[in-house]
Amino acid sequence: MMNDTSVVTRREFVRLFTVAATASMVGSRMSYSTMLAQISNSGLPSGFFHIRISDFPALQKNSGSVRLGINRVASNQPTGGNYPIIINRESAMVFHALDSECTHASCVVGAFVAGASVCPCHASRFGIDGRRLAGPAALPLKKLPITFDGADLLSLEIPNLGFTVTGSPVVSGAKSRLMLSFPSTLGAEHELMFRENLNLPWGSIRFATTLEGTADKTFIAGNDRVLKIYADRSAESGFYAVTVKVKPV
Numbered sequence: 421m422m423n424d425t426s427v428v429t430r431r432e433f434v435r436l437f438t439v440a441a442t443a444s445m446v447g448s449r450m451s452y453s454t455m456l457a458q459i460s461n462s463g464l465p466s467g468f469f470h471i472r473i474s475d476f477p478a479l480q481k482n483s484g485s486v487r488l489g490i491n492r493v494a495s496n497q498p499t500g501g502n503y504p505i506i507i508n509r510e511s512a513m514v515f516h517a518l519d520s521e522c523t524h525a526s527c528v529v530g531a532f533v534a535g536a537s538v539c540p541c542h543a544s545r546f547g548i549d550g551r552r553l554a555g556p557a558a559l560p561l562k563k564l565p566i567t568f569d570g571a572d573l574l575s576l577e578i579p580n581l582g583f584t585v586t587g588s589p590v591v592s593g594a595k596s597r598l599m600l601s602f603p604s605t606l607g608a609e610h611e612l613m614f615r616e617n618l619n620l621p622w623g624s625i626r627f628a629t630t631l632e633g634t635a636d637k638t639f640i641a642g643n644d645r646v647l648k649i650y651a652d653r654s655a656e657s658g659f660y661a662v663t664v665k666v667k668p669v
């Protein structure tokens with residue numbers, strides 16, 4: 421928990437964010453899910469996805485499929501650095517998460533429709549679990565571990581897809597603020613979440629993009645650079661997390 425900002429060290433911030441990262445992130449919005457920002461100071465971090473089935477009608481029936489991404493797809497390639505993820509529902513309790521990068525020549529494969537995910541470049545076809553069905557691709561799509569809580573929540577952890585957030589207390593006039601810094605991705609939308617304790621749900625909070633600016637922003641667009649945002653401290657203690665929106669692409 422966050423105490424007096426004047427004595428919060430970098431190490432403590434890392435621990436705080438680690439706590440936030442491992443907690444359930446279920447504050448998705450209609451038609452969106454969010455990936456909780458990473459939270460580690462060593463190695464390449466993982467991205468944690470928490471997806472509500474109730475937000476995606478396609479996943480509410482067997483053989484349904486959705487392709488989710490951080491950045492858009494154009495000319496059969498991702499417009500940013502991340503390939504979308506294909507989520508397929510095989511049956512009531514069986515889901516598959518697949519990397520959409522075609523194993524032939526790296527075009528983005530489509531969602532599972534009418535019995536196959538089809539690559540738009542050379543027509544390789546893949547099954548609901550990613551297996552190769554036909555075409556020049558020699559290998560199946562890469563599978564990603566996914567779990568289902570049996571009710572509404574899917575959880576995925578994707579190695580190397582997270583990002584590191586660092587934080588430090590700053591003073592803006594009479595206000596005590598928290599500066600958060602993180603690498604962004606072109607085409608991504610970032611949101612700042614807060615909760616006062618682990619028993620409360622995450623909620624979006626507003627932030628400023630300059631030290632002295634008004635904290636009136638709810639989203640900031642990624643640009644492949646390190647971004648800095650500033651949040652007013654409204655509580656004595658709490659947890660902060662930076663998320664990136666994942667949307668159908």
Ligand code: FES
Nearest residue numbers: 522524525539542
């Ligand atoms: S890139 Fe997918 S079939 Fe060639």
